[in-house]
Amino acid sequence: MTGRTSGLRVAFAGVAHSHPWADAANLVDIGATVSAVWDADDPARRDDFAERFGAAVAPDPGALLADGPDLVVATPRTPRAVAVAAACAAAGIPVFLNKTVAASEEAVGAFDRLDAAGSRFSTASVLRFAPAVAGFAERVDPARMLAVEVSAQHDIAGFLTPERDWQDDPAGAGGTILNVGLHAFELLDAVIPGARPIIAVGRSARGDLPTRSETVALALGSVHGVPLTVSVSGVPGPDRYAIRVLAPDGAHELVLGDGDDLGYTGLARRLVDFARGGDAPVAWRRSRESYRAALELAALTREPAPVLVAEPARELVAEPAR
Known part of the structure; x- marks a missing residue:
């Protein structure tokens, strides 16, 4: 995708760290609209985001998706990521999830099941782009x-x-x-x-x-x-x-x-392609x-090995020869 896009509506599910702010700014720069934002954990960050990008504040994920966005960019706190991806899949809306989306094998397995079901989701480090x-x-x-x-x-x-x-x-x-x-x-x-x-x-x-x-x-x-x-x-x-x-x-x-250039602009272009029906920015089998x-x-x-705690350097003393 090159040039500008218009008419593309992007909703944001979570603003847990800095990445969605960059994503929204880059998407707006190429003509997309930030339609709405939801965040369950930090209402102050959510409201600041909504004001900056002219987005409606959704009270819950259902309301966010009911508005029919073309794409969801999700940055919730990690334990919420699977549920957000599943909700987007149920609504038939593609979703890109900023890392980190899984901190356990159980969460990885949940994304495996979404992938096997044909859900349109992707997650990646921005460096890939x-x-x-x-x-x-x-x-x-x-x-x-x-x-x-x-x-x-x-x-x-x-x-x-x-x-x-x-x-x-x-x-x-x-x-x-x-x-x-x-x-x-x-x-x-x-x-x-x-x-x-x-x-x-x-x-x-x-x-x-x-x-x-x-x-x-x-x-x-x-x-x-x-x-x-x-x-x-x-x-x-x-x-x-x-x-x-x-x-x-x-x-x-x-x-x-x-x-x-750490890839934020490249990611925005790939997200537009994804929203329009293109391939996922990164296939889950690779991110997995x-x-x-x-x-x-x-x-x-x-676990089971303990985390090593750094200690001050100690002077080495040679043992006497035996």
């Missing part, structure tokens, strides 16, 4: 890779505030590994389509941040049978998303950070592998 990611994918040959390194850094300070600490809850939105780590796993799949990461070893650490999940997590595994290293971090500092592919002809690296890899990493680092 960044022009630099598409260009990098064209230059990398998955058949010739020797090893892959992927990393995602996103300061979790926002997750630790009273307004957003639901994201730091391992049993709610999944904590750092899910909310930050999904960017890493979906960047991997965007560059290597059909990637099925297998996590063999994982470790995490909290440090002194008051997180209920983790501050960093590292993993070793494989993808397509070649070594894979994954780094997930929420330490203070700018965002950084990177993938490095080692091949016989050298190292190929992509790094995205603050100030780069990212969720399963993140959940596997979380299971390895949280």
Whole structure:
């Protein structure tokens, strides 16, 4: 889809974090209308969103969908995501869900059932739609890779505030590994389509941040049978998303950070295509592998193995020779 669109009505189911604000602004810029918004958890954010984009406030999901939007962009708190997707499916309205939509295998299974029933839904990291990611994918040959390194850094300070600490809850939105780590796993799949990461070893650490999940997590595994290293971090500092592919002809690296095109504009264009009957921006079978890899990493680092708590460095003392 190119150029502007008119007459497209988009409803928003949840404004739990910053992404729907960017989505709405980009959709409006290309001619769509924000018809209505609903949010069950934060009426102040909902009302601010409605005022900014001239949207009606819906009292419940039924009222939001009864108005007959062409598309729903859903960003509810994670435990509500399955129900929102199911309601859209029942109404026959396509829905795109901003991450994170599942923090358990049970939720992944619920989306599997919706997919098997032919429901028109999609979920993805916005990084998949960044022009630099598409260009990098064209230059990398998955058949010739020797090893892959992927990393995602996103300061979790926002997750630790009273307004957003639901994201730091391992049993709610999944904590750092899910909310930050999904960017890493979906960047991997965007560059290597059909990637099925297998996590063999994982470790995490909290440090002194008051997180209920983790501050960093590292993993070793494989993808397509070649070594894979994954780094997930929420330490203070700018965002950084990177993938490095080692091949016989050298190292190929992509790094995205603050100030780069992270894919929001590309996503808006794909959403218009989706609303008009086009393919889902990302098929669930691909997003599912990212969720399963993140959940596997979380299971390895949280249970039964304890989360490692960083300690001050200690001076090494050599033992006497025996």
